[in-house]
Amino acid sequence: MTTQILPPKILLIQSDAAAADKIRAALATAGSRSFELEWVLELSEGLARLSKGGIDAVLLELSLPDSHGIETFDKLFNSVPEIPILILGNGNEALAKEAVGRGAQDYILAGHLDSYSLPRALHSAIERKAVEDALYFEKERAVVTLNSIGDAVLCTGISGNITYLNLVAEAMTGWRREEATGKPLAEVFRIIDGHTRKTARDPMEMAVEENRTVGLTVNCILIRRDGIESAIEDSAAPIHDRAGRVIGAVIVFHDVTAARAMSVRMTHSAEHDIVTNLPNRLLLNDRISQSITFARRRNKSLAVVFLDLDHFKNINDSLGHAVGDKLLQSVSKRLLASVRGSDTVSRQGGDEFAILLSEISHPEDAATSAKKILLSLGAAHSIAGQDLHVDGSIGISIYPGDGEDAETLIKNADTAMYHAKENGRNNFQFFKADMNLKAVERQTLEGSLRGALEREEFVLHYQPKVNLDTGEITGVEALIRWRHPDRGLLPPTQFVPIAEDCGLILPIGRWVLREACRQARGWQEAGLPFIRISVNVSAAEFRATTFLAEVSASLKETGLEARYLDLELTESALMLRAESSAAILHSLKAMGVHLAVDDFGTGYSSLSYLQRFPIDILKIDKSFVHQITGDLDDSPIVGAIINMGKSLKQRVIAEGVETEQQLAFLQGQHCLEGQGYLFSQPLPAAQLAHLLQTGIAETVVH
Ligand code: C2E
Ligand code: CA
Ligand code: CA
Numbered sequence: 216m217t218t219q220i221l222p223p224k225i226l227l228i229q230s231d232a233a234a235a236d237k238i239r240a241a242l243a244t245a246g247s248r249s250f251e252l253e254w255v256l257e258l259s260e261g262l263a264r265l266s267k268g269g270i271d272a273v274l275l276e277l278s279l280p281d282s283h284g285i286e287t288f289d290k291l292f293n294s295v296p297e298i299p300i301l302i303l304g305n306g307n308e309a310l311a312k313e314a315v316g317r318g319a320q321d322y323i324l325a326g327h328l329d330s331y332s333l334p335r336a337l338h339s340a341i342e343r344k345a346v347e348d349a350l351y352f353e354k355e356r357a358v359v360t361l362n363s364i365g366d367a368v369l370c371t372g373i374s375g376n377i378t379y380l381n382l383v384a385e386a387m388t389g390w391r392r393e394e395a396t397g398k399p400l401a402e403v404f405r406i407i408d409g410h411t412r413k414t415a416r417d418p419m420e421m422a423v424e425e426n427r428t429v430g431l432t433v434n435c436i437l438i439r440r441d442g443i444e445s446a447i448e449d450s451a452a453p454i455h456d457r458a459g460r461v462i463g464a465v466i467v468f469h470d471v472t473a474a475r476a477m478s479v480r481m482t483h484s485a486e487h488d489i490v491t492n493l494p495n496r497l498l499l500n501d502r503i504s505q506s507i508t509f510a511r512r513r514n515k516s517l518a519v520v521f522l523d524l525d526h527f528k529n530i531n532d533s534l535g536h537a538v539g540d541k542l543l544q545s546v547s548k549r550l551l552a553s554v555r556g557s558d559t560v561s562r563q564g565g566d567e568f569a570i571l572l573s574e575i576s577h578p579e580d581a582a583t584s585a586k587k588i589l590l591s592l593g594a595a596h597s598i599a600g601q602d603l604h605v606d607g608s609i610g611i612s613i614y615p616g617d618g619e620d621a622e623t624l625i626k627n628a629d630t631a632m633y634h635a636k637e638n639g640r641n642n643f644q645f646f647k648a649d650m651n652l653k654a655v656e657r658q659t660l661e662g663s664l665r666g667a668l669e670r671e672e673f674v675l676h677y678q679p680k681v682n683l684d685t686g687e688i689t690g691v692e693a694l695i696r697w698r699h700p701d702r703g704l705l706p707p708t709q710f711v712p713i714a715e716d717c718g719l720i721l722p723i724g725r726w727v728l729r730e731a732c733r734q735a736r737g738w739q740e741a742g743l744p745f746i747r748i749s750v751n752v753s754a755a756e757f758r759a760t761t762f763l764a765e766v767s768a769s770l771k772e773t774g775l776e777a778r779y780l781d782l783e784l785t786e787s788a789l790m791l792r793a794e795s796s797a798a799i800l801h802s803l804k805a806m807g808v809h810l811a812v813d814d815f816g817t818g819y820s821s822l823s824y825l826q827r828f829p830i831d832i833l834k835i836d837k838s839f840v841h842q843i844t845g846d847l848d849d850s851p852i853v854g855a856i857i858n859m860g861k862s863l864k865q866r867v868i869a870e871g872v873e874t875e876q877q878l879a880f881l882q883g884q885h886c887l888e889g890q891g892y893l894f895s896q897p898l899p900a901a902q903l904a905h906l907l908q909t910g911i912a913e914t915v916v917h
Contacts (some may be wrong), residue, residue: 222253223341224320259286262291272298275301300346301340344353362381366469371465387445400466404437405555406436407445418451430450516614517571518575518581518584521563527605528791547560569628588607608643610627664893673727675694675900677748678905687911715753721877732775736773736774746779751813752784752788762799777808778811835869837872839852841877857886868889
């Protein structure tokens with residue numbers, strides 16, 4: 216598209232015809248296409264013409280028939296401010312100058328109305344007006360932009376005095392532009408460091424000095440004229456002149472009060488546990504480190520108390536997470552009530568809590584606190600209409616003896632806690648240096664456990680179960696042992712828990728199941744009496760999705776009939792996900808396998824579940840059997856379990872029968888089966904075969 220450039224249209228407002236002719240002549244000789252001239256005699260005529268549009272510039276005589284002097288210019292300028300006006304000087308140069316001061320582009324004297332000067336003056340008037348308009352537009356645009364952005368903008372000159380504020384800057388500083396202009400920056404833009412509350416460094420100075428855009432002090436606070444403070448984030452950039460010299464600065468800033476409040480909240484949630492709102496391990500670490508610094512200076516000690524709830528997982532799994540969470544909240548309240556305000560109770564995750572006792576005089580102080588904690592935990596927690604009981608095991612480490620930094624102290628308290636658990640739970644233990652040795656030992660053991668299966672270092676021993684009336688062997692329990700190359704024959708208590716922790720229990724359990732079935736079938740094939748074989752199953756094995764398939768494959772491969780296999784599961788293994796346990800148990804049952812609850816009476820079982828499970832056998836835990844003194848009143852639990860088993864039509868087997876007295880008591884209670892050293896130790900397969908042939912020594916059973 217091409218645009219045709221038309222010659223500029225000039226309106227001449229001039230009463231003197233001779234002068235008008237002269238002008239016409241001057242413009243005509245300048246070239247026919249350069250200007251188009253229209254001539255009117257009076258101002259009113261001129262205004263009328265201008266209102267129709269199309270005029271590019273006006274040549275104005277100030278003395279007209281209908282208007283005189285500067286007024287002529289004013290009237291014209293007011294009605295068409297956008298059109299450049301060139302004043303015809305006509306001898307009164309002062310008046311012409313005044314008009315220029317009021318907005319006329321220029322004036323031209325009568326002597327210069329020639330074909331050279333007049334066109335030049337007109338052209339430059341038109342151009343200048345165009346540039347002025349563009350500049351004005353640009354400035355307007357900048358102002359509108361600056362006022363419509365959300366950031367506050369403030370400019371200074373080289374002296375550091377304010378030259379400009381946008382609307383947001385006005386609102387945030389409390390200064391209007393008119394008042395602020397010319398004032399030193401520091402007076403209008405009062406900023407301090409939020410931490411020290413000292414005046415923050417002048418941002419402009421920095422920007423000018425470094426001649427680059429600089430971000431300001433983190434945590435900067437702006438104090439408004441009325442004293443109200445807001446957190447701001449800002450940057451300052453130098454302004455340069457054409458030669459590249461710094462002539463001022465622009466400071467851009469915005470309110471971050473809300474963002475900072477949010478970040479405070481975020482910090483809180485990063486340092487606290489959601490369920491209990493207690494400090495988390497991060498914050499505890501911090502607090503311990505602080506306390507250490509403090510204790511070191513003043514030669515004091517402090518203690519870290521590590522608490523793990525006993526059997527919490529069972530509650531969580533059987534009653535649901537909502538109840539579990541409520542219990543954790545109740546526990547955290549008790550903990551807070553058991554320690555001093557200056558101590559820190561934290562949740563480490565799961566059912567673990569760590570408490571910093573920030574100032575203790577003796578280790579006994581920590582022991583006192585631990586006792587207090589265990590005592591307060593022990594009372595029933597009433598949650599969702601039921602009374603829940605939870606115990607804890609506690610480990611304690613003391614600064615400086617047990618560690619010089621937070622991490623070591625927590626780790627050692629944790630180690631001590633494990634020992635408390637091994638010690639029968641619901642007690643506390645101080646950390647001892649050799650505990651770590653044991654931990655190291657455990658690790659080495661784990662290392663060698665990994666290859667034990669391939670090296671065929673495992674062996675099964677078999678302990679007979681005996682009919683307490685007849686002395687007949689009714690079955691055997693397969694019990695694993697590890698022939699450790701350096702340490703000799705290790706009992707399962709020394710490696711099964713490790714295998715459970717590191718997952719090795721799955722392949723090991725698979726081996727036990729096959730080996731036990733193979734052995735039982737072997738005895739049958741050798742013509743020995745048909746007996747039942749029982750295999751211990753860990754919670755992890757029971758929960759493995761492949762478990763059912765494993766059992767059926769073992770039976771199939773070894774040719775043992777399912778009815779000769781008993782699986783022993785502990786109460787706690789069954790109670791973990793009680794609902795899905797029921798389904799697995801029913802499938803096993805359908806296969807023909809018998810199911811036993813091992814260590815009965817020690818777990819956290821819900822009788823209603825037990826009733827629903829297809830259980831065939833209850834094995835009374837040996838700890839109850841060992842309590843038997845012969846006096847009926849001293850052993851009510853054993854009696855109760857035997858009766859319960861009978862009413863549920865289950866076989867009841869007493870474990871750990873060691874004495875004649877225990878045997879007599881069990882017989883008196885009509886407990887049908889027993890197992891224990893009194894009848895036989897667990898034996899290697901060959902010896903057990905021999906026992907199967909000869910039977911249990913008659914002297915034992917009456
Ligand atoms: P458990 O299932 O309760 O096995 C009975 C434990 O009591 C055996 O210990 C046995 O030797 C011991 N015992 C037998 N009679 C008496 C007695 O008269 N008095 C006393 N004080 N103890 C007696 P063992 O063989 O050391 O096994 C310990 C535990 O290791 C077992 O307890 C069982 O939970 C676990 N375990 C053993 N073999 C296996 C296995 O193949 N797989 C799994 N997952 N766990 C196993
Ligand atoms: Ca067992
Ligand atoms: Ca047992």
